[in-house]
Amino acid sequence: MKILFLTIVLSLFSILQAQETSPTERFGGTYVVKAIVADIKREKPKFISPLTITNLDNGNLEVKFTFNKHGKCKEIKMTLEKTNNPRLFSMVSSEGRHQVFIEETSVRDHWIILCEGEIHGKYVKVAKLVGPSTEENPKAFEDYKKFVSIKGFNEERIHIPIQAEACTPEEA
Template sequence: MKALLLTFGLSLLAALQGQAFPTVDETQNVSGTWYLKATAWDKEIPDKRLGSVPVTPMNIKTLEGGNLEVKFTVLIAGRCQEITTLLEKTDEPGKYTAHVGMRVLLFIIPSAVEDHYIFYYEGKVFKHRIRVAKLLGRDPEINQEALEDFQNAVRAGGLNPDNIFIPKQSETCPLGSD
């Protein structure tokens, strides 16, 4: 009887976790310009000044076959560099793989708030599992309702909402950095 209850409880938990992260379906268009609104890691952020680092918008383009091309500019060693990443579609809707120095799985999760998505990454670096969640929106302004939805998703994904940081928005790479 205990084994039956345990099996039932675990299957119910798995079903609830599946509902916590509904993925994007094929009809939802994620192409276009997106702004990084918030980020959370499963590890504590050692330098809380990350929120003062400006981020530029990213451009997502849907390619033939359903793969996604993501382009953004990042400040590396005092210089602006454009980064292009290919997100390869898997057989599961809303699930992609990417190779960004390591192989990661990416889940695109629609937010409860219109024009917002949560990108949830899982990967391994030197045998250490990392998990990152990012809140993206169509405009640079912080939407409090979307941020609350993101905090709930972060909790549901087993990440610490205290590790959320909100970056400063910049339309272009910071002046004087090129």
């Protein structure tokens, strides 16, 4: 009887732990930015390199990407700090505190990243669709369009960036 009770308790415990797993724990690896939209007019990035997302042991996420500025490769590294909401992260930059919301689409390995915060004294929202490859996925793009519409973005401002190869920073 004790063995049966212990088996049931352990089974319930493992089920409860599985339910506590955040969808963002599967959000890691290299992703390309497939679409981007902002709620303010700004210069659209012509080329975007892949993002590398790493799940850290403490539940935070590390995001890295590179870009060429005046012929020099620069690497940007950010830490997204976990919050009580498993899909919401906090990020601190030189501009202040930002919120980053990560949403799954109905397509495996395709995600929407919504960033909100103050930049140069203005409140800004930016939403990106990211996926594991440059291959188009109409269903993921449809999910993205619905999401940005609900969040109040103008669909006509959706920009499809040209994918750039990641460069190697000179400091490396």
